Structure formats: structure tokens, C-alpha cells
Amino acid sequence: MANRHAIVIGGSMAGLCTARVLSDFFERVTVIDRDSFPEGALERPGVPQSRHVHALLARGRYELDALFPGFERTMLERGAHLINFSMDFAALRAEGWAPRRPDSITTLFASRLLIEAIVRELLRKIANVQMAERTDAIGLVAARDGALRVRGLRVRSRDGGGEREIEADLVADVSGRGSRSPAWLGELGIEPPAETVVDSYAGYSSRWFNAPAPERRPPQWWWKGIWLDPKIPEHMNAGVLFPLERYKLAKAQGKLDLVKSHETFFGNDETQVEATPALIIERGEKVFLPPALVFQGTKDEWTSVELAERLAAAYRGTGGIFDLQLLEGERHTFVNEHPFAPNSVKAVEMVKAFIKKYGSKRQALR
Numbered sequence: 001m002a003n004r005h006a007i008v009i010g011g012s013m014a015g016l017c018t019a020r021v022l023s024d025f026f027e028r029v030t031v032i033d034r035d036s037f038p039e040g041a042l043e044r045p046g047v048p049q050s051r052h053v054h055a056l057l058a059r060g061r062y063e064l065d066a067l068f069p070g071f072e073r074t075m076l077e078r079g080a081h082l083i084n085f086s087m088d089f090a091a092l093r094a095e096g097w098a099p100r101r102p103d104s105i106t107t108l109f110a111s112r113l114l115i116e117a118i119v120r121e122l123l124r125k126i127a128n129v130q131m132a133e134r135t136d137a138i139g140l141v142a143a144r145d146g147a148l149r150v151r152g153l154r155v156r157s158r159d160g161g162g163e164r165e166i167e168a169d170l171v172a173d174v175s176g177r178g179s180r181s182p183a184w185l186g187e188l189g190i191e192p193p194a195e196t197v198v199d200s201y202a203g204y205s206s207r208w209f210n211a212p213a214p215e216r217r218p219p220q221w222w223w224k225g226i227w228l229d230p231k232i233p234e235h236m237n238a239g240v241l242f243p244l245e246r247y248k249l250a251k252a253q254g255k256l257d258l259v260k261s262h263e264t265f266f267g268n269d270e271t272q273v274e275a276t277p278a279l280i281i282e283r284g285e286k287v288f289l290p291p292a293l294v295f296q297g298t299k300d301e302w303t304s305v306e307l308a309e310r311l312a313a314a315y316r317g318t319g320g321i322f323d324l325q326l327l328e329g330e331r332h333t334f335v336n337e338h339p340f341a342p343n344s345v346k347a348v349e350m351v352k353a354f355i356k357k358y359g360s361k362r363q364a365l366r
Ligand SMILES: Cc1cc2nc3c(=O)[nH]c(=O)nc-3n(C[C@H](O)[C@H](O)[C@H](O)COP(=O)(O)OP(=O)(O)OC[C@H]3O[C@@H](n4cnc5c(N)ncnc54)[C@H](O)[C@@H]3O)c2cc1C
Pocket: 009, 010, 011, 012, 013, 014, 015, 032, 033, 034, 035, 045, 046, 047, 049, 052, 053, 054, 055, 056, 057, 135, 136, 137, 138, 174, 175, 176, 177, 178, 179, 180, 204
């Protein structure tokens, strides 16, 4: 077999890695995918599972860095977390919370979107690899000169132009679970290999949250992630909370100003002080001050009574309306924690009365 041209069907994780390996052995490698690849860590239709949590295990991390030198460094630069699972995760096993103990295995936590985006970016730097996007693989092209062999691929561009054939010495099908290869082999009169299906009977439901910066987390949040095993058969559900790169949505939507202000505010203790509302008013910055009602628990673990009183003084000092209600013994999230407790009910009634009284009044500072 000549090693001139190899085609890889599918430009997802398996396809990108296959293309990287083949680039060492073939003059040219073409990756065919029906999607167009986004710039950066964004979703695309061909990989719908990418919005769910994914764990990149240690071996995968090492192999990716071996195939794509710079993978780990780039992941860390783009916000991936270096995690030592047995130290950094709170893990609830069937027999109880797992003891924390250090071990030498660390891995990177990030979205599957980021992992694929970085691998794709690094593959693009390899000169003899090219990507054919928005192109459907629709069948194999066979030669019957002597033994039956594949000599190329039939494709159709999603941008028009009909079907065409691409010559290749090797075609690798890594198009995922919807692979058409068994049917294509059948069309050539070849019995497809037997399939083994292993069904995990697992279903996923995922949601992305914006986490507070480490400096702003309560002291009992020592963990960087949470892992809850099912307890079979009573509890068939499992749950995980994985740390991912920050500001995914803001970045995806191109709201770079939002990213910047988040980074300023959540950056470190100094920038958080800089952006404290009380200080902003004290500095005389131009801001609008609507009538405000603030409930401050005396046991609030996130913001202090002193800070709330300072904000009230600054607000009132400029003529603003600031109703500060101190609630004895309450914590930051008291309404969420005990929605029907007397203080929560009282707070809700006060909010209603406050809205009724002040409606849409706004007060300009200057
Ligand atoms: C909910 C869920 C959670 C998971 N969690 C983990 C995890 O924690 N860790 C882990 O390692 N794995 C996990 N996986 C598995 C992982 O997502 C997949 O194994 C991996 O994405 C498979 O990659 P792939 O390249 O083989 O195929 P896919 O990601 O399925 O990609 C197939 C590619 O082929 C393209 N394609 C398909 N047909 C054609 C065609 N005819 N012509 C052109 N292009 C085509 C598609 O556009 C796509 O780009 C999880 C999977 C799911 C569903």
C-alpha cells in the first residue's frame, strides 16, 4: 500500500487523534466532518454529549500530551484545573465519605468542549493535515483490481456541488456511534464485523454553574469537586460536581467586557475590595442608587455586618434610601435554607411592602 493520502471520517476526539498518528506515516491526511468546527470551545451538532460532564482520566491526559506536545500547558493556560482526585474531591462511597489521602495521580478537569478545541488547534499546526468541514462521508469507493480494496471515499459538501470522490490509500472511519461503515461494507458484498453492544443504562442531566472565586467560598468548601456514588439498589442516582474552566458562557457569547469585569472582581482579595459597593460610593463614582432593602444576617459567613453598615452609611450619605434589616443569628442563605421560618416569612413580607412603597423610583447619585 502506498502511503500518500489517508482520510479520517470524523473530526471529534478519536478522529483528531487518528489523524495525528497517521500524519507520521502518510504524505497527506484529510479529516472529513459534516460540522463546521467552531473557533474555540463551543458546542457543535455532531457532538451533542459535549455539554455533559466528562472526566479525562490520567492515562488519557498523558497520551494526549504525548501526541500533542503542549496540550497540558495550553489546557492549564485556558483555565483547566489540575486535580488530585483523592485529595481534592469530596467522594461519598457506599460505605460513607472517602478519607482524603494524597496520591501521585493528578488529572485535568475541563469541559469536553475545551479538550476537543485544544486538540483540534494543535492538530491544525501539523502541516500535512487538512480539515474538510461541512462534508458528509456517504460511501466507500472500491477497486476490484485483483483483491477487493477501498480506494477512496464518496463525499458531499453541505455547501452544494453534489457528490464527489476523494482518492485515498487508507480510509479510517471514526465517525462515532452513527458510523455507516457496516452498511457500506454490506453494499460491497462484505460481511460487516459482528457488533458488541455494552449498554450502561445510564442517563445524564447536566447544568453549568458560575462558581464563586476561591477567596469568596465559605471555609467549609475545602473540596474542588464532589462525587456521589449510587447506593444500589435503594438509590440508583449518582451525582457529580466538576470544576470546569471559568466564564464559558460569557466567552462563548463574546461578552469579553463581562469576562473582564468578573476577572477584576473575582481576581483576588485586593480587586474584590476595590469593587466593593461601599467603596465605589465612597470614592464618588457616578452610579445610580435605587431605593435598597438589605437583609443582613448577623451570622452571615460571606459578608459582614460592618460592611453592610458601611454601605448603608455611604448610600444614605448621598441622599439614597437604604433600609438595612439586621437579622439575629441568620446566615447568608437563610431564606433558601428555611423558606418558611419566621425570619424568612417576615423578609418576604417586607420585600412586598418595600416594592409597593417605592415602585420604580430611582435616585441619581450625581
Ligand atoms: C453523557 C456522556 C458522558 C461521557 N463521559 C465521558 C467521560 O467522562 N470520559 C470519557 O473519556 N468519555 C466520556 N464519554 C464518551 C465520549 O464522549 C465519547 O467516547 C467520545 O466523544 C467519542 O468520540 P469519537 O470521536 O469516537 O466520536 P464522536 O464524539 O461521536 O464524534 C463523531 C464525529 O464524526 C462526525 N461524523 C459522524 N458521521 C459523519 C459522516 N457521515 N460524515 C462526516 N462526519 C461525520 C461527527 O460530526 C462528529 O464530529 C461520554 C459520553 C456521553 C454520551
